[in-house]
């Protein structure tokens with residue numbers, strides 16, 4: 001009897017560990033009612049009888065994003081904000097455009113694994129494993145190549161060609177979230193105290209102030 005209980009406990013534990021993405025749905029769909037005043041994890045459901053095809057639809061992913069910015073890249077998200085029907089479904093999509101030598105700077109998605117495919121051009125991609133190894137796992141990708149960024153890990157892409165590049169990526173959350181490392185560390189509002197960053201990064205105060213002014 002005791003061994004059976006331990007067995008059941010282990011199965012329960014391992015199945016909860018295996019369900020790290022968004023929760024499974026308990027109904028066909030739960031189209032986001034984004035105007036609702038109710039606050040919960042995700043969005044409340046729109047009345048199913050009022051649901052239309054447009055709730056599951058987005059148009060315009062053939063249009064290149066504007067890459068005229070400091071990083072030289074643009075992410076066009078297609079998540080619950082763009083498609084309310086994605087609410088509770090645990091999946092979303094992005095298009096990423098890169099100017100020549102543009103980067104998608106180091107960032108992490110707190111709620112999603114990402115699977116990216118190159119549609120046009122060539123990209124250097126990489127992610128860094130957790131402490132203490134912090135091993136960089138990187139690769140050059142060409143058109144048609146696919147690469148995975150595991151949930152939570154810091155990753156980046158860089159266009160390594162003289163032409164434009166474009167990728168499409170799927171993410172295992174209806175709302176993956178993005179934390180861009182430089183923006184979080186140097187661009188928080190209000191600023192993280194300079195002396196904390198001086199100690200954390202082991203550089204002069206002037207370097208911190210200059211970096212903060214850029215974010």
Ligand SMILES: *[C@@H]1O[C@H](CO)[C@@H](O)[C@H](O)[C@H]1NC(C)=O
Nearest residue numbers: 064065066067068069070074
């Ligand atoms: C792209 O963004 C730049 C910088 O914000 C802006 O000046 C330019 O007009 C935009 N181009 C288009 C086609 O929207």
